[in-house]
Amino acid sequence: MTDTAFIQETFEYLHENPEIAFKEHKTTAFIAEKLEGWGFELRQADGLTGLVGILDSGKPGVTFGIRADIDALPFEVDGQPVAYHACGHDAHTTMALAAAKALSEEGLPKGRLMMVFQPAEEVGGGAKAMLAAGLLEGLDEIVAFHIRPAEDVPFGKATPRLFFTASSHLGFKLTGKIAHGARPHLGINAVDAGVLAVNGVNAIKGNPAIGHSVKVTRFISMGSGTNSIPAEVELGFDLRCQDDAEMQRLREAVKRAVQSAADAVGCKVELTRDGLTRAGGYDDGLANDARAVIAEVLGEENVVESFRTPGGEDFNEIGYQLGCKACYMGLGTGAAPGLHHYGMQFNHDALQTGTEVLVRLARKRLSA
16 A cells, blocks of 8 residues: 555655756755665766666566656746746656555565656756666666646546657857948848748748647847847747657758858857657557556546647657667646646645556566
8 A cells, every 4th residue: 555644745845845957966865865765776876866776576577667757847936046846746756756665665576676766857858867877777668657737637537658749949059240230241140140040940841740840939139239230149949749750850950941041141050959859659568557557546437548748758768768668657637727837736636546556557567
């Protein structure tokens, strides 16, 4: 049985101590203390927040992973920077810790349990950092949960197949030459290049059979005044696509459009950001077991077969790089007014059922 008091106490601590990407020091220390107390071997990397805890049954079997993201989102409130868990990562970490506690107390049938507490999901770099540090070596299969708002998966329901969309964020710095506004011929106007770039990107045509979007999200001129030719512009673009190959085509098209616009005006181009999270490709056998467990815990009528969200997730990088089996589940919690809203709240009763799903799924996979 899962520990209701532990779940509530853990959530309260995590919710009251939010930390943004790659700065989750208190969160990491809190998790490490819990896992060590339950007999987990810890894996950590110097200079990297987050950690992995491994519990070995001593019997041959698969290494089954449960992953939780641990970072909060940055906001500005009353002119001051603050962190807040507006995407439910405090909930994910709570459920994962509660599952680790229950499984350590009950013992594993066989194989190894790998608890992955990943930093920096919100900036798309945490999974890659853990992989680069070798913290996930030996992983055979991995699952994760994400809380959902009512419009995605209603409270009391869950899906074994939450499909994310590939997302990419591209940033560029265009550099021209400053000049007096009365002598524009002596300068190189970076705003002209920026406008051409935006128009060029807006003219990109994606495959209409594949859900996608490409849009400008940042345009900042570094000019000194309206009577000067601006020499610098910063551009940012957000791309979403349901297919990884089409996403790569769109990314290259955006880069060409920006380079062509800069060349036309005579500006230099610097790629300042090149982030990418890929669309999900999940293992059917693992997802089918997840479905069976969700039906056991919540009832057959409360299984949502699948849901596709336009949001992105760096969890998918783990399966791609390691070649391990992966499954991402969605848990209905009534999150409102929506994910990434400052002050987001959800029904905490879902934490108990989400934990139970993780525990039963781990047992099922480690008994096979």
